[in-house]
Amino acid sequence: METETHMGDLLLGGFIMLGAALVMVLVFRRFGIGAVLGYLIAGILIGPHGFQLISNAEAILEFSEIGIILLLFIVGLELAPARLMRLRQAIFGLGMSQVVLCGISLFLLIMATTNFTLAASIAIGLPLALSSTAQVLPMLQSSGRLNTPSGEKAFSILLFQDLSIIPLLTIIAALSRAPQEGDGQSGWLTAIYGIIAIGGLIAAGKYLLQPLLKVIGRIAERELFIVAGLVAVCGSAALMDFIGLSPALGAFIAGVMLANSPYRHELEADIDPFRSLLLGFFFLAVGMMLDLDVVVENTGFIVGAAFALVAVKIAIIFGLGKLFGMDTNPALAMGMLLSQGGEFGFVLFAEAEKAILIEPEASSLFGAVITVSMATTPFLMLLARRFGEGGSRTSANLDDxxxxxxxxxxxxxxxxxxxxxxxxxxxxxxxxxxxxxxxxxxxxxxxxxxxxxxxxxxxxxxxxxxxxxxxxxxxxxxxxxxxxxxxxxxxxxxxxxxxxxxxxxxxxxxxxxxxxxxxxxxxxxxxxxxxxxxxxxxxxxxxxxxxxxxxxxxxxxxxxxxxxxxxxxxxxxxxxxxxxxxxxxxxx
Missing domain, CATH: 3.40.50.720 (NAD(P)-binding Rossmann-like Domain)
Known part of the structure; x- marks a missing residue:
């Protein structure tokens, strides 16, 4: 009976979460607003601070972080050497400049306008420099602008932002005030283990995984590509977690070591539905964990901070676009597209909480700031079309x-x-x-x-x-x-x-x-x-x-x-x- 009850609760919880997500995403999509915001609002409505239909948001968040791991795997798959060489200036020049300048500017703004400590300001300011890959890329694709010059530069910035997750997690770990569990190993030993593990993963990819994929390709069983991709992701992530590093780093390396595989596109197409579903659950869980009492008490601060975030990022990204040779209108459009906070901000705030750098209330507060900034993006996108690529704008119906x-x-x-x-x-x-x-x-x-x-x-x-x-x-x-x-x-x-x-x-x-x-x-x-x-x-x-x-x-x-x-x-x-x-x- 207990097993049946547990299964019934699980199925009912899945029905509520998926049903709420379906309704809210459809509503938000109907009005041209991104799916991410629909998931967040659905989570708020069904969570413990809403109608209290779902209570174990922490467990859901922990499980759904697999979506972040799969996202980094797909990012790694995009890093084929030929593409890196073509976009290297935009990725490592424009992208790095954006993350560094926006991160420092937002950190200084938080230090100047709040009572947060130095470490807390860093833990909040640097993540706010990131934009929402999950929100911006689908919007660029659906509008047919991903392959325009400004679209490629925006993609390059998003790609570097995704890569910067690893160093940002490292910064938070270095600032951590949390006591080490048990006989925690020293940092230098973890670094050595990490280097050995990365070398091992690269060798495994070349001498084990690549030949395995060739065998699967000859068999022509598509399901086996899904299994092989998930084996690579889970194995790499588990290895990194075992030695004390981020599982996301392992997934990213798994993607990079398959970036030159002739089956890269097949793997990406097969893994992407799992990534999309689990990221949806991630945003649902984030919405559930937002403390509405904190949000209601600080509505003015949240709205003001969100607009300050958007304004700072537009100004800096516009300036960088001009510096890197873009015309005025495309540079301004790119600044508007990337002005919101991103989904990885929620991940980094959660890590900052674990590291005892910020309180849960601060995490909810700035999580709400990111949410409000995301809500501005669809409207800025409408405005950005007036400042787009000029002759490259298209009225064509881009059918699949x-x-x-x-x-x-x-x-x-x-x-x-x-x-x-x-x-x-x-x-x-x-x-x-x-x-x-x-x-x-x-x-x-x-x-x-x-x-x-x-x-x-x-x-x-x-x-x-x-x-x-x-x-x-x-x-x-x-x-x-x-x-x-x-x-x-x-x-x-x-x-x-x-x-x-x-x-x-x-x-x-x-x-x-x-x-x-x-x-x-x-x-x-x-x-x-x-x-x-x-x-x-x-x-x-x-x-x-x-x-x-x-x-x-x-x-x-x-x-x-x-x-x-x-x-x-x-x-x-x-x-x-x-x-x-x-x-x-x-x-x-």
């Missing part, structure tokens, strides 16, 4: 490819190359699904009555939603020099019955993609250059038979050169003697 009718061919990329390919296929009355990642390109097509779906067409999960498993062919027409063999091989393995074709930038990319299973590849300027040269020869009265002979010989020599370069492992000088007009003996 999941809404497309099933077609025989999927064409990825609708620039000048992709448009020509699509027109020829449409002339043959072949059903197409068109995909592009640039909102402005989609907007242009919409003006001509053509339907193009939004998304990164090199992602396996997006292609699956577009029906790639049932398509006869996928043609990659985008201008992407970074489209390499790992991503191509992942797509080939995921859709073995679908023929793949690709536009490539030059012979280097063609050589790199050779042998991964792409049926046909064409260098983007190859044919047009040949045709232009032939036009010129016709115009200056070169004999037609000589033109045809030159055309045939050039193509044969180029084919032979490509084969020599591939056989040499990518040496661009291989077969150089086949070039016309080159004394290759000087090169050897």
């Amino acid at each position: 490819p999941a809404n497309a009718d099933r077609a025989s061919v999927i064409v990825v990329g609708q620039g000048r190359f992709g448009q020509t390919v699509s027109q020829l296929l449409l002339a043959a009355k072949i059903p197409l699904t068109l995909i592009d990642i640039k909102p402005e390109q989609i907007d242009i097509h919409e003006q001509f009555g053509a339907k193009v779906f939004y998304g990164d067409g090199t992602r396996v999960d997006l292609l699956r939603r577009a029906g790639a498993q049932a398509a006869d062919a996928i043609i990659f027409c985008m201008d992407d020099k970074e489209f390499g063999p790992e991503r191509a091989r992942e797509i080939v393995q995921s859709f073995p019955e679908t023929k793949l074709f690709a536009r490539v930038y030059d012979r280097r990319q063609l050589i790199a993609l050779k042998g991964v299973g792409i049926v046909g590849m064409k260098r983007e300027l190859f044919e047009s250059a040949i045709h232009l040269a032939k036009q010129a020869m016709y115009a200056i009265d070169i004999d037609d038979s000589l033109i045809d002979e030159v055309d045939e010989e050039f193509r044969q020599r180029d084919c032979d050169r490509l084969e020599a370069q591939m056989n040499s492992g990518g040496d661009m000088f291989a077969g150089g003697e086949l070039r016309f007009g080159t004394d290759f003996s000087k090169k050897t």
Whole structure:
């Protein structure tokens, strides 16, 4: 009977929490307000300070922190070396400057306007420098601005903020006044253990997890990807927790060590639903733990502090945007987008409580400040659109490819190359699904009555939603020099019955993609250059038979050169003697 009662209470509690979250998120989404705020308000209503429908908020918060761990795992997956190199200035320059300057400014403001101690001001001020990844990124994606220049800079700042959680947790631990439990090990010993554990995790990822994922990829059981991803996250987090470090650090390392995996997108797509659900429970628990008595007694302070927080962050982020070369309007829009407090502030306040740096009342007070600042974001977003990217704003309806009718061919990329390919296929009355990642390109097509779906067409999960498993062919027409063999091989393995074709930038990319299973590849300027040269020869009265002979010989020599370069492992000088007009003996 006790077991049945316990199960009944558990099911009833789940029904209440999920039901409240469903209703409030739907209401907030209906009015264009972020889901995070809906979860927080739902938690306040059902928690011990609301209608008292749920009482064990602490236990729910502890369990739902797995959502934070999964979030950091997904952040780690985004840190592939190629992307880091491209965004390194924005991530480690703009992002670091934002966290440091906003953190110091807010710390000084708290010190100047309150009676908090130095340690408490640091524990409160630094977390307020962080913005809400969970709120801002979905808003950028839904508006089609994530891939604009200011959208990428905003993403880079959010990425560095997520990375800064680890040093901020370390600062709070260093300031801690809490007594060590038992025979706590010394800090230097923990650091040594941490370095050894990180090295072990990297080695495990390379020599155990990567081969395991290849085996799973050949088996083609999607559920096993979910299991493998969760094993990596839980194992890494548990190891770090065991040696006294943050479990989130372990999850982050697990993500980084899989960032170059050809199955990265598949893992991200499979883990993300768990992350979303558990983060929702996290925000519910935070809402439950907000002390409404403290909030009611200090309403004026909370509203004033929230607006001060927003104003300080807008001013600093706007100034940094200008310093890093942004125009005035996009810099101001970025400041508005990132002006709120973030979800990690709740995590850091909870850690500061455990470290006896702040009282629970202070945690509730500044948790409410973050909540109010989040409530301003949707309205600032509406205002920010007037200060956006100018010409890059789009009125296009950015539909997901999941809404497309099933077609025989999927064409990825609708620039000048992709448009020509699509027109020829449409002339043959072949059903197409068109995909592009640039909102402005989609907007242009919409003006001509053509339907193009939004998304990164090199992602396996997006292609699956577009029906790639049932398509006869996928043609990659985008201008992407970074489209390499790992991503191509992942797509080939995921859709073995679908023929793949690709536009490539030059012979280097063609050589790199050779042998991964792409049926046909064409260098983007190859044919047009040949045709232009032939036009010129016709115009200056070169004999037609000589033109045809030159055309045939050039193509044969180029084919032979490509084969020599591939056989040499990518040496661009291989077969150089086949070039016309080159004394290759000087090169050897």
